Amino acid sequence: MKTLSFRVILGLVALAMGSCAFARPALAAISVVASTTDLADIAKQVGGDRVTVYSIARLNQDLHMIEPRPSDVLRIKRAGLVVRVGMDLDLWMDALLNAASNANVNRGGRGYVDASVGIRKLEVPQEQITGASGDIHVYGNPHYWLDPLNGEIISANILEGLKRVSPADASYFERNRNAFLTALRSAMRRWQEKLGPYRGRKIVNYHDAWPYFVRRFNLKVLGCIEVKPGIPPTTSHVASLIERIKAEKQPVVIADAAYYPDKAAKTIAARTGAKFVIIPSSVGGTKGADNYISLFDHIVDSLVKAFSTH
Numbered sequence: 001m002k003t004l005s006f007r008v009i010l011g012l013v014a015l016a017m018g019s020c021a022f023a024r025p026a027l028a029a030i031s032v033v034a035s036t037t038d039l040a041d042i043a044k045q046v047g048g049d050r051v052t053v054y055s056i057a058r059l060n061q062d063l064h065m066i067e068p069r070p071s072d073v074l075r076i077k078r079a080g081l082v083v084r085v086g087m088d089l090d091l092w093m094d095a096l097l098n099a100a101s102n103a104n105v106n107r108g109g110r111g112y113v114d115a116s117v118g119i120r121k122l123e124v125p126q127e128q129i130t131g132a133s134g135d136i137h138v139y140g141n142p143h144y145w146l147d148p149l150n151g152e153i154i155s156a157n158i159l160e161g162l163k164r165v166s167p168a169d170a171s172y173f174e175r176n177r178n179a180f181l182t183a184l185r186s187a188m189r190r191w192q193e194k195l196g197p198y199r200g201r202k203i204v205n206y207h208d209a210w211p212y213f214v215r216r217f218n219l220k221v222l223g224c225i226e227v228k229p230g231i232p233p234t235t236s237h238v239a240s241l242i243e244r245i246k247a248e249k250q251p252v253v254i255a256d257a258a259y260y261p262d263k264a265a266k267t268i269a270a271r272t273g274a275k276f277v278i279i280p281s282s283v284g285g286t287k288g289a290d291n292y293i294s295l296f297d298h299i300v301d302s303l304v305k306a307f308s309t310h
């Protein structure tokens with residue numbers, strides 16, 4: 001009898017704890033729609049179990065070229081928070097935001113987060129932009145999430161957005177963000193140690209997506225296979241890149257995301273002996289790169305492997 005009542009009490013306690021743990025997100029979770037998988041992951045780290053997160057970009061897509069689905073409009077209609085890359089990278093978000101007409105998450109709404117606010121922007125064009133400039137972005141190079149330290153600014157912007165939407169959860173979000181920063185900073189030391197011996201080494205990329213990354217890790221971009229962002233390679237452009245790689249004293253590594261055409265990269269590698277490696281440029285870009293920190297583990301390890309065996 002005594003044992004039974006003890007069990008009953010245990011059961012009631014478990015039930016009460018269970019309902020606390022599960023009722024909260026089910027009833028009150030903030031629906032976050034991010035334009036990319038990188039922003040979605042950081043939003044998940046900061047929002048914890050008080051958010052549900054969705055990324056409009058799928059795994060391994062060219063982020064300039066996303067074609068949203070009608071169901072994405074519905075998601076934004078119901079969203080409490082929208083997070084975008086900004087700097088004209090995800091211009092396709094504007095059509096979605098217009099179609100959804102959810103004032104809370106539209107530009108200026110409390111649930112609107114442009115993750116680029118406060119980023120030290122690279123490659124801001126000085127000259128007049130014309131059609132000949134290619135897909136160049138007037139606000140500078142928008143691939144800023146590829147400097148892991150910019151994760152601090154991105155997470156700060158997301159934190160502010162979440163606090164505006166749900167002030168009662170402010171200290172919970174702040175704790176989560178601090179835990180994210182601690183993990184990011186300790187990973188940063190690991191990445192810097194690994195890449196340290198390769199200071200000054202040069203890489204070639206199909207698309208000009210890596211200036212933030214190379215600046216952080218003291219590497220250099222020798223050149224891009226695209227003539228200009230969004231303008232595919234020409235024979236003469238590839239030929240001049242081959243000459244420049246041949247003129248280098250140290251071997252060059254060609255590093256690209258899997259979704260870019262690899263024909264020119266393979267030609268260049270064959271003519272110069274440059275090593276060609278596929279590296280992810282967003283969360284989900286390769287197996288195991290399933291969050292913002294493991295993304296850089298994959299990038300760094302792939303580059304170290306290429307530099308050290310070459």
Ligand SMILES: [Zn+2]
Pocket residue numbers: 064142143207208209229
């Ligand atoms: Zn780009």
